Amino acid sequence: MSIYVKMKLFNSDNGEVLAMQFSIQKDYLKQAVQEVMYAVSNKPAHPILSGIKLTADANGVTLTGSDSNIVIQRIIPAIADEKVVVQIYKEGSAVIPGKYFSEIVKKLPSDMFIEANGDFHITVQAEDIITTMNGYNPDEYPVLPQMDKSSTVSLPGEELAEMVKQTAFAVAKTDSRPILSGVHISVQGGELSLAATNGQRLALRKAMVEAGWKNGCIVPGKTLLDLAKLLQHSNPVKMAVSENYILFQSDSLLLLSRLIEGNYPNIGNLFPKESKSVIVSNRKDLLLGVDRASLFASEWRHNTISLAVKNGSQLKIYSKSTAVGKIEEIQTIELLDGEEELEIMLDGRYLLEALKAIREEKVVLSFHGSIRPVMVQPFGDDKHLHLISPVRM
């Protein structure tokens, strides 16, 4: 970057003390600002938390965003992708208004020159465009809680992101039981397990890991979905847990989340033992059929659709609205083991979301009678399952 000309505009010839000064490539800054903004609340508990803390030091530029429940930190190293992306002229830090900073970084046409003076007025310049913002004193920004990293679990970022996407959607959306708004994360016998339930349906995903902690913890579902968006790469992520926090850390990212207090319900006894009938279907066909059948299901409190196995070879999917009409379709079952005739009613949205969380071509549906949950699994994978309680009429 050629920033010599800009330097002249901003150097401290006038005797003013600079708190921080660096130049940075637009694309890297834009991406990092977007990511830490996940942690910045629209209604911060304290004004300074509406800001992003910028720290320029030997590591490069570190951005921190937080509210009372979550901290996200991103490091932009001086050299990335074999290019110089940051040049530090004065190490230091400042807190810049987050919303305005993120908007202007998107709208500026080119690489930026950023400096803070002793009063934490922050100037962002690109070409002939000069923006000045009133910042905050970084000494007043909350410090990160200390975490014991002696006992961690590590796995590839993409894999953790996928586990989150396959479970976190199933948490409770209402506030009546705060514990169920979180995902239960535990490690046992070398197996990391993520589980979420709202009482009517449950999603569970396991993966082999080395070592781990003893106890489980409950992490807000929304926080994990944000994490999943930040982990679109294969770099390893380390997880560490303390009494009140969970830490996720990769080479350039740190996410720290407050835990939800309380005891997660024992989900072990929810899994039905003996199935009456098991079928294998094409996942995509079933998904499209359930989506169509949901058309007339919204009249019901539970978005009720019916699944019926016929003659051991056909699956009838249907829904009915007395006022508007009905829809039914017949799909061919690929394999069946057990009873050849059965019928069950369930919430079409729950079945749809379970089928969307599965990536495999074929799914296994296990039926355990009209009042016990239906189990949905990818064919040939016992580390991933969904339970959906039937709707009783």
Added chain:
Amino acid sequence: MSIYVKMKLFNSDNGEVLAMQFSIQKDYLKQAVQEVMYAVSNKPAHPILSGIKLTADANGVTLTGSDSNIVIQRIIPAIADEKVVVQIYKEGSAVIPGKYFSEIVKKLPSDMFIEANGDFHITVQAEDIITTMNGYNPDEYPVLPQMDKSSTVSLPGEELAEMVKQTAFAVAKTDSRPILSGVHISVQGGELSLAATNGQRLALRKAMVEAGWKNGCIVPGKTLLDLAKLLQHSNPVKMAVSENYILFQSDSLLLLSRLIEGNYPNIGNLFPKESKSVIVSNRKDLLLGVDRASLFASEWRHNTISLAVKNGSQLKIYSKSTAVGKIEEIQTIELLDGEEELEIMLDGRYLLEALKAIREEKVVLSFHGSIRPVMVQPFGDDKHLHLISPVRM
């Protein structure tokens, strides 16, 4: 289409009287349903207006959607793009629930077979998927008002769509003066003119046409924006006006809109006569600069930004928020005629929308003093202009 097999399921062997029966290609139906749904209200004045009227006759299949202010009709001819897209087995009509019909048409995998029985129960079938909906008696559907088509204005659909997009955004969004929520359409001296204003800014676009009506009329801005979406082709559109309605008609589309009653203000005397200074700028650079400057303008009631001409060659664009900060940038003026120093404050959103409505590379800004409107025009085109009142501090 091979629909012989489906026919067998539906023929009237059981002695039932059919009200209508046809098969139709999915893509054509989907597109047409989407278009007529613009006219179907979520809260219809009468239940039957929640439906789409289907008519199968020698012309093909005609779909009609309407509420009390607008009617949209689309004809799907039997043969389109040199393919057979509709096959009629029984001419007739029926009214089908619009929202459900449009959703199921999107979700069905293939071409459809549609029939209505004597009770107006309508069946839509694709492959092994059968949907039945309770329809309405088409005899109860409102008939279209008769229009005198002896005096019409005609122009290419794309051109009318463009004229609408360049003006209708400028109508008043509040209900305080209903007349200003409409676009004034008039023809005078072989010139078709569309004008819209909310009292603070005005957009005007003219085009040469043959013949025309005597008087102007006021058409709801929202209706015209819907029309613009439906006119993405070069086929000619005819316009005819009656006391209460305006009709837009092309070969496959009909849109009829109720007019807004009242006298449109005389906009002729709004245009400033003598400019103090005229500048020519690059439209895109100016647009991006105004967008950036608007960042700190939202603190003000009018989204106030400042434009200042400096030394006859520079344009300074800036905004300031006492609480957060300020932004300023300098752009080079390409041409200037008149005073070399001036400054004006105006609503950044209005300037942004005017610049977005212009497609040309260069724009002309004319200044007429700090309390008279700024005029924005494409360079070298006097058939298109925008006026923006300054903000007084």
